[in-house]
Amino acid sequence: MDVAGHSGAPAYQRIAATYRNKIISGELRPGDQLPTEHEITELFGVVRQTVRSGLSVLVTEGLIVARRPHGYFVRQREHMVYRPQQKSRPRPATPEMDRFSQQIVAEGRTPSQLIEVSLVQAGPELAERLQVNPGDTIVARRRVRFINGEPTNINDSHFPLDLVRDSEIMSPAYLSRGTDQVLAELGYRQDYAIDEIFVRMPTPDEIHRLNLGPGTPVATHYDTGYTAAGQAVQCTVNVLPGDRHKIVFERQWQDDPGN
Amino acid sequence: MDVAGHSGAPAYQRIAATYRNKIISGELRPGDQLPTEHEITELFGVVRQTVRSGLSVLVTEGLIVARRPHGYFVRQREHMVYRPQQKSRPRPATPEMDRFSQQIVAEGRTPSQLIEVSLVQAGPELAERLQVNPGDTIVARRRVRFINGEPTNINDSHFPLDLVRDSEIMSPAYLSRGTDQVLAELGYRQDYAIDEIFVRMPTPDEIHRLNLGPGTPVATHYDTGYTAAGQAVQCTVNVLPGDRHKIVFERQWQDDPGN
DNA sequence: GAGTGGTCTAGACCACATC
DNA sequence: ATGTGGTCTAGACCACTCT
Numbered sequence: 077m078d079v080a081g082h083s084g085a086p087a088y089q090r091i092a093a094t095y096r097n098k099i100i101s102g103e104l105r106p107g108d109q110l111p112t113e114h115e116i117t118e119l120f121g122v123v124r125q126t127v128r129s130g131l132s133v134l135v136t137e138g139l140i141v142a143r144r145p146h147g148y149f150v151r152q153r154e155h156m157v158y159r160p161q162q163k164s165r166p167r168p169a170t171p172e173m174d175r176f177s178q179q180i181v182a183e184g185r186t187p188s189q190l191i192e193v194s195l196v197q198a199g200p201e202l203a204e205r206l207q208v209n210p211g212d213t214i215v216a217r218r219r220v221r222f223i224n225g226e227p228t229n230i231n232d233s234h235f236p237l238d239l240v241r242d243s244e245i246m247s248p249a250y251l252s253r254g255t256d257q258v259l260a261e262l263g264y265r266q267d268y269a270i271d272e273i274f275v276r277m278p279t280p281d282e283i284h285r286l287n288l289g290p291g292t293p294v295a296t297h298y299d300t301g302y303t304a305a306g307q308a309v310q311c312t313v314n315v316l317p318g319d320r321h322k323i324v325f326e327r328q329w330q331d332d333p334g335n
Numbered sequence: 336m337d338v339a340g341h342s343g344a345p346a347y348q349r350i351a352a353t354y355r356n357k358i359i360s361g362e363l364r365p366g367d368q369l370p371t372e373h374e375i376t377e378l379f380g381v382v383r384q385t386v387r388s389g390l391s392v393l394v395t396e397g398l399i400v401a402r403r404p405h406g407y408f409v410r411q412r413e414h415m416v417y418r419p420q421q422k423s424r425p426r427p428a429t430p431e432m433d434r435f436s437q438q439i440v441a442e443g444r445t446p447s448q449l450i451e452v453s454l455v456q457a458g459p460e461l462a463e464r465l466q467v468n469p470g471d472t473i474v475a476r477r478r479v480r481f482i483n484g485e486p487t488n489i490n491d492s493h494f495p496l497d498l499v500r501d502s503e504i505m506s507p508a509y510l511s512r513g514t515d516q517v518l519a520e521l522g523y524r525q526d527y528a529i530d531e532i533f534v535r536m537p538t539p540d541e542i543h544r545l546n547l548g549p550g551t552p553v554a555t556h557y558d559t560g561y562t563a564a565g566q567a568v569q570c571t572v573n574v575l576p577g578d579r580h581k582i583v584f585e586r587q588w589q590d591d592p593g594n
Numbered sequence: 595g596a597g598t599g600g601t602c603t604a605g606a607c608c609a610c611a612t613c
Numbered sequence: 614a615t616g617t618g619g620t621c622t623a624g625a626c627c628a629c630t631c632t
Contacts, residue, residue, distance in 0.1 A: 373598085402599090404599065
């Protein structure tokens, strides 16, 4: 079972297991420093490369981070709550902020955004969801959201070009009433949405935009909106770093009470 | 931007970027074999350890797998659809299978399960959700679900001991009508649930139970059920390997149509 | 037996932040 | 200047599977 703990296991796995157990058991707490590579070398009687192999296991597991030139530290994580359900609830009549910003301000933190609008060719993933052909031109409204100056998630909205040509959505300015409202004004009222969540390791581009550390997986949330007639009007790709978010929603029971 | 592509980047990053780009662009397709470590050594003019560093980046990104003694191959993934919403919908009157098994059979595949029931002490995560004190004894009904003999997800249900003592839930047998129904018969009808999804790298135990490859993150889905009075009656922890699942749910709009 | 990846040793030089 | 982790070389032996 606990193969890595066996004395027959490779040395680097024993090193990883040793410090993993100390972290899980609470002996090492978030923010605590591990021994240096040099010290672990002497503790286990192996060369530095072997120590590095062991620690790299814990780095890719997201348990520790290297802070040069200080050493390795137990990682701490703080999850912001992400509620996909709330997107389909009414907003205040005259909103000054989108829902993300409202939530952050309510938590006493400072939100900011970087918005970038461009015309791109639809890849297969987006083409299928937006009911267009791969390679068709679509509008991408790319946004990185920050909390207290730290990049926190990616929110890239995509629209079929025909729907939003010459509308406000084409401007890289902040739309306080939200793109859904603009779409509704253009005659494309969103009636229902399909949410898909994938879990994977980030691409180098995502690592760069979100300033992700090694061993940080991401959730990709595809939110595809449709009119009552079933026409796709937008597909938003949210990329949520696993160490900064938890996804929350609620369900009411629909059982027959006589059951 | 594409730092790893710069000629100034470390050799192992250039190697990783080279094959990552070939995979993303489609030049290398799922199932294709990469050159051997020895061949890449000659292609880049570096020693084997450096090649291994580069390839290990792609392994931990989940893009490739090592199949000894054949070589490295581009990984292929197949996502089963996971619908947390369906848990709160009525089932057929006389179910012979749980929802998971129903779906798998409908897809023409063969489900199976390993069930294990035990009494455990609640850790802080479960204690908080089940409204008990940390260290209190709770009932854990642990289940690994298989498709065609391959482990696919973990489904561990937890109950306060007082609620289910001496009930069928304590037996490690398959309950075709579901534990929710058994709880309802005991007088604890579930009225609503809160779902929380975390994204992280798996623990060694999860790697073992689910036979996970390196670079595979997991989603942890906490499904906590409450009676109408707000009493927590169960907390189920689903562990979903990222390379085998996508999470899907739907939303109807709740806007005021006059908006 | 040949070839694959898995592990390990014993060195070396570097960039970087702190003292 | 010191000490940290980051990268790299040049070897070695091993377990495993295919032929």
